[in-house]
Amino acid sequence: MISPKTVVLLACSWAIAISFFTGLPSAAFAxxxxxxxxxxxxxxFAALSEAAEKANEENRNDDAIRxxxxxxxxxxxxxxxxxxxxxxxxxKEQYAEVRDLMRRFVAVExxxxxxxxxxxxxxxxxxEYPRSLEHLQHTRSIGLGEQQEMSDALFYHVSVLxxxxxxxxxxxxxxxxxxxxGSSPDLLVEPIGLSALRYPLLPSEIPxxxxxxxxxxGEAALADEANRRDEAEKLFSTMATEFPNEPGVHxxxxxxxxxxxxxDGIKEIQRELEIVPYNLTAKIRLADEYLKEEKFDDALRxxxxxxxxxxxxxxxxxxxxxxxxxxxxxxxGIAALETSRExxxxxxxxxxxxxxxxxSAGRAKDAKREKEEIEQILHPVAPQ
Amino acid sequence: xxxxxxxxxxxSLPHPAIPDTPQKSFDAIAREADAARQADHLSNALKLYSDxxxxxxxxxxxxxxxxxxxxDQDRFSEAQAPFKRxxxxxxxxxxxxxxxxxxxxETQDYAQAxxxxxxxxxxxxPGTGALLDVAGFHWALLLTRAGRFNEAFLLxxxxxxxxxxxxxxxxxxxxxSLRMAFLPEDxxxxxxxxxxxxxxxxxxxxxSEFRLSDAYAERLFSHYGQxxxxxxxxxxxxxxxxxxDSAAEEFQKELQISPRHAPALTEWAASRLETGHxxxxxxxxxxxxxxxxxxxxxxxxxxxxxxxxGSFHESAQELETAKRLAPESSRIRFALSNVYKRLGRKQDxxxxxxxxxxxxxxxxxxxxxxxxxxxxxxxxxxx
Numbered sequence: 001m002i003s004p005k006t007v008v009l010l011a012c013s014w015a016i017a018i019s020f021f022t023g024l025p026s027a028a029f030a031x032x033x034x035x036x037x038x039x040x041x042x043x044x045f046a047a048l049s050e051a052a053e054k055a056n057e058e059n060r061n062d063d064a065i066r067x068x069x070x071x072x073x074x075x076x077x078x079x080x081x082x083x084x085x086x087x088x089x090x091x092k093e094q095y096a097e098v099r100d101l102m103r104r105f106v107a108v109e110x111x112x113x114x115x116x117x118x119x120x121x122x123x124x125x126x127x128e129y130p131r132s133l134e135h136l137q138h139t140r141s142i143g144l145g146e147q148q149e150m151s152d153a154l155f156y157h158v159s160v161l162x163x164x165x166x167x168x169x170x171x172x173x174x175x176x177x178x179x180x181x182g183s184s185p186d187l188l189v190e191p192i193g194l195s196a197l198r199y200p201l202l203p204s205e206i207p208x209x210x211x212x213x214x215x216x217x218g219e220a221a222l223a224d225e226a227n228r229r230d231e232a233e234k235l236f237s238t239m240a241t242e243f244p245n246e247p248g249v250h251x252x253x254x255x256x257x258x259x260x261x262x263x264d265g266i267k268e269i270q271r272e273l274e275i276v277p278y279n280l281t282a283k284i285r286l287a288d289e290y291l292k293e294e295k296f297d298d299a300l301r302x303x304x305x306x307x308x309x310x311x312x313x314x315x316x317x318x319x320x321x322x323x324x325x326x327x328x329x330x331x332x333g334i335a336a337l338e339t340s341r342e343x344x345x346x347x348x349x350x351x352x353x354x355x356x357x358x359x360s361a362g363r364a365k366d367a368k369r370e371k372e373e374i375e376q377i378l379h380p381v382a383p384q
Numbered sequence: 385x386x387x388x389x390x391x392x393x394x395x396s397l398p399h400p401a402i403p404d405t406p407q408k409s410f411d412a413i414a415r416e417a418d419a420a421r422q423a424d425h426l427s428n429a430l431k432l433y434s435d436x437x438x439x440x441x442x443x444x445x446x447x448x449x450x451x452x453x454x455x456d457q458d459r460f461s462e463a464q465a466p467f468k469r470x471x472x473x474x475x476x477x478x479x480x481x482x483x484x485x486x487x488x489x490e491t492q493d494y495a496q497a498x499x500x501x502x503x504x505x506x507x508x509x510p511g512t513g514a515l516l517d518v519a520g521f522h523w524a525l526l527l528t529r530a531g532r533f534n535e536a537f538l539l540x541x542x543x544x545x546x547x548x549x550x551x552x553x554x555x556x557x558x559x560x561s562l563r564m565a566f567l568p569e570d571x572x573x574x575x576x577x578x579x580x581x582x583x584x585x586x587x588x589x590x591x592s593e594f595r596l597s598d599a600y601a602e603r604l605f606s607h608y609g610q611x612x613x614x615x616x617x618x619x620x621x622x623x624x625x626x627x628x629d630s631a632a633e634e635f636q637k638e639l640q641i642s643p644r645h646a647p648a649l650t651e652w653a654a655s656r657l658e659t660g661h662x663x664x665x666x667x668x669x670x671x672x673x674x675x676x677x678x679x680x681x682x683x684x685x686x687x688x689x690x691x692x693x694g695s696f697h698e699s700a701q702e703l704e705t706a707k708r709l710a711p712e713s714s715r716i717r718f719a720l721s722n723v724y725k726r727l728g729r730k731q732d733x734x735x736x737x738x739x740x741x742x743x744x745x746x747x748x749x750x751x752x753x754x755x756x757x758x759x760x761x762x763x764x765x766x767x
Contacts, residue, residue: 077427100461107457108427127569130552131458165551200551205576207607247603278599309596312548 045074049081061088077108086118095125113144117154124157133161152183156191160202163195171195176225185222193218197248198281213243217252224256232256240268245275251282258289265289280306280313287319291326299323314344318353325357333357348377410439414446426453444473448480455483460490478504479511482519489522498526517543521556528560529567536560544590558583563613563647578608582617589621597621612641616648628655646676653685657692665689680709684716691723699723714743
């Protein structure tokens with residue numbers, strides 16, 4: 001199995017071999033000296049930097065590290081030195097020092113995606129997870145340039161951090177995207193299991209006694225994604241038999257079954273709610289199913305329970321609104337949908353609901369606005 | 385939420401004006417530095433501010449911006465010296481104490497960070513709401529690391545009431561709840577699940593969402609019920625919900641697992657005192673003090689139990705010890721005032737009553753941070 005660490009190191013080794021500098025927005029800065037300090041460049045620096053580069057090219061890593069450090073003492077903003085010293089130290093697992101070097105690096109080269117990536121990866125290793133996620137997400141937003149080989153490491157770490165920060169759906173989308181792009185299922189199975197069962201843990205934080213539960217969940221979710229339904233059902237069923245009292249297990253199996261045998265799916269989700277009566281996600285999913293089956297009173301009861309327990313729950317208000325509209329209670333339905341929109345404006349489904357509800361209520365102007373919102377979300381205009 | 389404070393927060397902090405100066409070169413550099421900063425050319429601004437303070441080391445404003453930009457770039461070790469210079473030069477440096485403490489936190493100089501957070505708090509000029517959020521949160525983390533769990537818990541609970549169960553807050557509350565003297569970045573990974581579950585239970589408890597709190601607490605007990613501090617934590621939750629008898633049972637369970645758990649004995653004593661079982665409370669508080677003679681809370685509970693059983697002289701002694709150990713606790717002063725009154729020591733009683741009123745809602749970190757920092761000193765006259 002390829003470990004996450006191996007993925008990072010492979011990416012970094014590659015990056016050592018082929019300098020990414022030429023791909024950076026400030027092209028060819030490998031040859032350039034920082035303008036702010038160029039007037040202070042000393043012969044000592046020139047000799048040190050040249051010796052460091054030579055040692056690096058010849059894989060004399062300890063010499064290179066020593067020389068890069070000396071050169072950076074003379075010229076602290078030397079971008080090439082910061083970057084290569086960072087890579088060499090990352091290989092030696094000196095993560096705190098890499099983090100500090102990359103902070104300096106991105107300060108002088110703020111558009112260098114690989115710099116932000118190495119910063120975030122180092123912060124992951126020093127367990128500064130909020131900052132790591134922020135910086136890795138920033139990398140995603142500005143891109144890796146020509147360093148796409150780093151993307152596996154980037155996406156892997158973003159996805160496991162998203163799970164740890166309870167953004168399970170975003171994590172799952174990223175992980176499944178990685179699988180489609182060819183990432184090894186061995187690497188992904190535990191992160192997918194955690195995300196599917198909605199546990200905010202990293203793979204390294206899984207309790208040993210339940211490791212198998214997360215593996216089964218991950219393997220089943222991967223089988224389902226690949227349309228190997230029989231295999232998925234067998235795995236989900238085994239998981240539910242072996243871990244019958246663990247939160248999340250019956251919910252996950254139930255959601256799968258809703259698409260296969262809805263009645264069995266409902267039973268599994270009801271079993272989940274016996275184990276965890278306040279699993280709001282399960283209540284919402286069940287309410288959604290009841291709504292589909294036009295069991296409006298059951299749907300309404302569950303959706304109301306959700307929004308009473310958690311008044312910030314956008315999905316709860318969305319299903320509540322949809323149910324009320326389905327029962328022809330347009331005013332209260334629209335109010336619930338508007339609350340949902342306010343709580344989570346990026347959800348397209350809420351805007352569609354509102355578009356239909358406003359249309360039914362004869363509120364053409366509001367309906368038009370919702371249509372524009374949908375367009376904006378689906379086809380965002382890049383900022384000038 | 386707590387990861388960083390952006391520059392706009394820093395920009396909104398008060399700072400002294402650039403002093404009038406005859407040195408033209410300094411003026412020009414200072415103007416260029418400000419212009420570079422305002423144009424977001426931060427690397428250039430850093431160099432210019434460095435040049436300016438080299439020319440005029442007494443320019444507090446320059447040190448402030450230098451520290452702020454370095455802080456904003458997460459260059460915490462480099463930001464410390466400028467903040468220290470600003471503090472030395474500025475008549476009202478309070479927010480800079482918090483920034484210095486945050487830098488020291490990041491560079492793992494935890495003792496200094498704790499000290500500077502306390503100076504920040506005592507200066508009672510906290511800066512912006514965002515700084516209150518970030519600095520208060522990190523202060524709570526350090527209190528947890530220092531084993532001052534109750535103080536950390538109170539600070540975090542106040543934030544949980546405002547913000548709900550954010551992941552970072554949940555983790556911090558979990559550590560304080562389970563009395564784990566660690567930071568989020570250095571506790572054993574195998575304890576992550578228990579920390580999360582305890583944190584969720586604590587956050588919902590702080591929000592008085594007891595059904596949700598109980599649901600997470602049940603999950604915690606089902607897997608970790610035999611680990612130290614878990615039943616103690618459950619007892620605390622139950623006390624918060626007013627279930628004193630059930631809480632007492634939980635403290636007993638904790639003592640079966642951890643026989644020398646002084647806080648469990650103390651809270652059990654407090655629980656019995658609350659339900660009028662005064663002699664039982666006396667015994668339990670004394671057992672707690674045998675294990676931890678320096679526990680202000682155990683002395684306080686014992687003092688109150690003695691007061692209830694009519695042993696006024698002994699009660700006064702215990703409460704005086706508690707006062708010595710926790711001079712800013714308003715509760716101890718209130719109890720002392722009562723016992724002095726019973727002893728006929730009118731002057732002492734009035735003094736303690738005055739101290740109680742002065743400390744109430746302001747005492748050390750035992751008061752919600754925002755209230756404390758915003759409140760004027762007892763000796764100050766509001767403007």
